Amino acid sequence: xxxxxxxxxxxxxxxxxxxxxxxxxxxxxxxxxxxxxxxxxxxxxxxxxxxxxxxxxxxxxxxxxxxxxxxxxxxxxxxxxxxxxxxxxxxxxxxxxxxxxxxxxxxxxxxxxxxxxxxxxxxxxxxxxxxxxxxxxxxxxxxxxxxxxxxxxxxxxxxxxxxxxxxxxxxxxxxxxxxxxxxxxxxxxxxxxxxxxxxxxxxxxxxxxxxxxxxxxxxxxxxxxxxxxxxxxxxxxxxxxxxxxxxxxxxxxxxxxxxxxxxxxxxxxxxxxxxxxxxxxx
Amino acid sequence: xxxxxxxxxxxxxxxxxxxxxxxxxxxxxxxxxxxxxxxxxxxxxxxxxxxxxxxxxxxxxxxxxxxxxxxxxxxxxxxxxxxxxxxxxxxxxxxxxxxxxxxxxxxxxxxxxxxxxxxxxxxxxxxxxxxxxxxxxxxxxxxxxxxxxxxxxxxxxxxxxxxxxxxxxxxxxxxxxxxxxxxxxxxxxxxxxxxxxxxxxxxxxxxxxxxxxxxxxxxxxxxxxxxxxxxxxxxxxxxxxxxxxxxxxxxxxxxxx
Numbered sequence: 001x002x003x004x005x006x007x008x009x010x011x012x013x014x015x016x017x018x019x020x021x022x023x024x025x026x027x028x029x030x031x032x033x034x035x036x037x038x039x040x041x042x043x044x045x046x047x048x049x050x051x052x053x054x055x056x057x058x059x060x061x062x063x064x065x066x067x068x069x070x071x072x073x074x075x076x077x078x079x080x081x082x083x084x085x086x087x088x089x090x091x092x093x094x095x096x097x098x099x100x101x102x103x104x105x106x107x108x109x110x111x112x113x114x115x116x117x118x119x120x121x122x123x124x125x126x127x128x129x130x131x132x133x134x135x136x137x138x139x140x141x142x143x144x145x146x147x148x149x150x151x152x153x154x155x156x157x158x159x160x161x162x163x164x165x166x167x168x169x170x171x172x173x174x175x176x177x178x179x180x181x182x183x184x185x186x187x188x189x190x191x192x193x194x195x196x197x198x199x200x201x202x203x204x205x206x207x208x209x210x211x212x213x214x215x216x217x218x219x220x221x222x223x224x225x226x227x228x229x230x231x232x233x234x235x236x237x238x239x240x241x242x243x244x245x246x247x248x249x250x251x252x253x254x255x256x257x258x259x260x261x262x263x264x265x266x267x268x269x270x271x272x273x274x275x276x277x278x279x280x281x282x
Numbered sequence: 283x284x285x286x287x288x289x290x291x292x293x294x295x296x297x298x299x300x301x302x303x304x305x306x307x308x309x310x311x312x313x314x315x316x317x318x319x320x321x322x323x324x325x326x327x328x329x330x331x332x333x334x335x336x337x338x339x340x341x342x343x344x345x346x347x348x349x350x351x352x353x354x355x356x357x358x359x360x361x362x363x364x365x366x367x368x369x370x371x372x373x374x375x376x377x378x379x380x381x382x383x384x385x386x387x388x389x390x391x392x393x394x395x396x397x398x399x400x401x402x403x404x405x406x407x408x409x410x411x412x413x414x415x416x417x418x419x420x421x422x423x424x425x426x427x428x429x430x431x432x433x434x435x436x437x438x439x440x441x442x443x444x445x446x447x448x449x450x451x452x453x454x455x456x457x458x459x460x461x462x463x464x465x466x467x468x469x470x471x472x473x474x475x476x477x478x479x480x481x482x483x484x485x486x487x488x489x490x491x492x493x494x495x496x497x498x499x500x501x502x503x504x505x506x507x508x509x510x511x512x513x514x515x516x517x518x519x520x521x522x523x524x525x526x527x528x529x530x531x532x533x534x535x536x537x538x539x
Contacts, residue, residue, distance in 0.1 A: 167419045196411070203413035203426040204367070204463075226414065228423060 021074050024067055032063040049118040050134060054111060099154065103137040106153035110134060116163045123162040124151055164229075169202065171226050172235055176243065177218030179253035184211060184219060187252060194242050195225050200235045202226040217257045286475070286514055288354050289331060296334040299357065302326045302389060302407030302443030308355060309337045315346045315396060319405050326408065326442045329357075344403075352397035359445065359480060360391040360404055360515050361468045365424040367415050370431045374461040376453045376489075383434035384451070387444035388427070388468060388482065393515075407443040415465045424465060431461070438479060445473050445480040448505050455491035467498065469518040474504045474511040481505050 036056045044052035073079060111134060116122050120131050122141070129141030129149055139156060141149040164170075178187055188209045195207040208224030223243075227235040247254060291297045297308040303323045309316040318341035337343075368386055376382050389408040396402045413426035432439070434448065447466065453459045464487075471482040484505045488497040500521060504511035 168421070168423070169414050169418060199409070199411070201412075203411050205414060205418065228412070 017074050017076070021071050024070060024074070028063075028067050032060060032067070036060040036063070050111075050114070053118060053133060099152075100137060103153045106157040107134070107136045107138075109157060110139070110153055115161055116166070120166065121164040123164060124156065125159065127151070128164070168229060169205075169226055170229050170232070171205075171208065171224045172232075172239070173208070173222055173224045174239070174243070175212070176221045176223055177215055177254060178221065178247075179255045180219060182219065182252055184221075187221065190246060190250060190252070191221070191223050191243070194239065194246055195223075198225070198235070198239055198242060200227050200231045200238060202228070218255045286329075286358055288356050290353050291333075291355055292353055294336070296337050297355065298332045298334055298338075299329065299392070300327050300331075301329040301392060303409070304392070304405060304407045304443075306392065306394075306405060307334075307338060307341060308394065309343070310353070311345070314348060315402055316343045317346065317394075317403060317405075318343045321409055328442045346402050348396055348400065348402070352400075354397060355402075356395040356397075358393045358395065358515055359473050360393045361388065361445070361471050361473065361482070361518060362391055362406060362410070362425055363404075363469065363518065365415065365422060366410075366427050366466045366468050367413050367424045367463050368427045368429065368431060368466060369463045370461055371429070374431070376451060376459040376461065378453050378456045378458065381450060381452045384431045384449045385434055385436075385438065386427070386431055386447045386449060386466065387429065387439070387441045388447050388466075388471075389444050390473075390480070415463075431464070441479055445471075445482050447471065447482040448484045450484060450486045452486070452488045454488045455494075457491060459489050467500075470500050470521045472513055472517050473515040475514050476504075476506065476511050480514070481511065 036059045039059055040052040040056035043055040069079065116131055116134075118131050118133060121128065122131060124141075127141065127143065127149055129143040129147075132140040132142050132148075136153075138150045138152050141151065143149060176191075178184075188211075191209060192207060195201045196203070201207065202225075205226045207226065208222065210222040210224075211219070212222045213220040225235065225239060246252075289297055291308060291310045293310050293312065295310055297310075299306040299308070300323075303321045303326055305320050305323065307316075307318040309318075316337065318338075320341065366388060389406065389410065391404050391406050393404040394402045410425035410427060413424050414421055415424045416422055431449075438446065447468070449464070449466070451459070451461075451464075466485060468482070471485070474481045474483075481504065483503065484501040486499040486501070488499075490496060504513070
């Protein structure tokens with residue numbers, strides 16, 4: 001019969017260390033997670049989504065480091081030796097992962113400079129998407145057709161990034177061509193009326209009406225209407241439809257590109273010879 | 283009798299309300315209200331009501347599900363839900379050190395309450411266009427009101443579907459103030475029933491110079507003797523004391539010049 005002395009067992013030093021480590025991990029991790037979430041919520045209310053995410057990650061990873069270091073210490077490992085080994089490994093990894101390091105540094109610059117925040121719609125090259133997260137190595141976008149795009153931070157620092165939704169209002173520029181025979185003043189007045197009657201166009205700033213150019217096939221007008229950024233699709237569809245309908249109703253021609261060919265004199269008709277149509281096959 | 287009343291609408295009946303450019307239909311269904319609005323009118327009308335025995339067709343209806351049905355609806359006036367930018371028909375100048383008083387007619391909204399306190403919905407009596415006030419990178423979305431600012435000395439116009447907002451502007455600077463557009467924070471205004479018109483609290487604006495924010499104070503009382511005014515509506519957002527706000531802007535600023 002094996003006599004198991006529970007009292008003796010519980011007074012072993014390794015057992016109490018084991019209990020401390022277990023408590024640290026089993027209690028510490030959930031507490032750390034909860035505190036991170038609560039701090040994130042508080043920061044989100046006061047600051048921005050971006051700041052909340054940075055605060056949550058910073059707190060969580062700092063807490064994790066603390067838990068890991070304390071666990072090693074409780075288990076009796078020498079932290080000096082571990083730090084030394086980590087340092088050597090770090091140098092080796094650093095040389096091997098220069099690109100990743102560059103991405104991390106770029107990420108810190110992006111967080112500090114704040115050219116965009118989580119939730120902004122940005123254009124990077126040909127990609128247009130909503131910023132889902134700004135992480136240490138990359139920025140994640142969700143495109144408007146619901147694709148996931150990961151862009152390394154280094155790429156973002158190097159190239160032009162357009163923040164489409166940075167400011168609360170935007171202008172939609174529409175290039176309109178009208179036939180040379182049309183009355184420019186009348187057309188501009190018409191376009192101004194269209195903007196005034198469109199419920200999504202702002203009264204102020206006033207719409208832009210610019211006689212841009214004498215084009216090859218048409219007189220070119222730039223028509224810019226201001227709108228609240230969330231109304232983009234409504235403005236685009238409504239204003240384009242209204243322009244077309246109104247031009248049709250007023251008899252204003254939008255010409256397509258064309259060429260006029262002269263035979264040598266603009267008063268002589270271009271010679272046209274009719275040939276007999278082919279007889280229909282029976 | 284004030285038009286701001288309780289109306290009894292039995293199940294299966296429809297109440298028709300007209301004010302300003304608005305025609306509003308309120309139909310009482312089983313445990314729900316159906317509403318339809320249109321703005322086909324060419325000119326404004328005062329608040330009138332009529333009862334219909336059935337639901338009129340040819341409208342786009344909305345349904346409001348309520349936990350309990352009450353036959354009584356209460357119609358109350360309200361201020362629009364955004365600040366208002368008023369552009370005077372003619373540019374007016376207020377020299378430095380001078381105080382001027384104006385009246386501005388603000389188109390009302392109608393709020394419909396089922397029973398005593400349950401607000402079903404609200405709707406404007408006139409559709410106002412949207413405009414932006416302030417710099418393009420910040421600023422706020424407002425309603426635009428293209429109408430005359432009337433000097434307080436002028437006889438009052440009918441203001442059929444509007445509440446009169448008395449504004450006092452003090453040019454507390456050395457330069458002339460060009461009144462090209464004024465932004466009024468109407469969400470802080472109450473509505474009072476006066477003898478012949480609806481009124482709001484008096485707004486006092488102290489202009490401190492170009493580029494400076496103005497000091498705005500809203501009186502916490504009716505614009506005249508207490509006995510002559512009855513409060514009909516509280517402000518959407520209560521405020522005590524004065525606040526500093528950008529109130530005036532010029533065309534140059536709006537154009538980003």
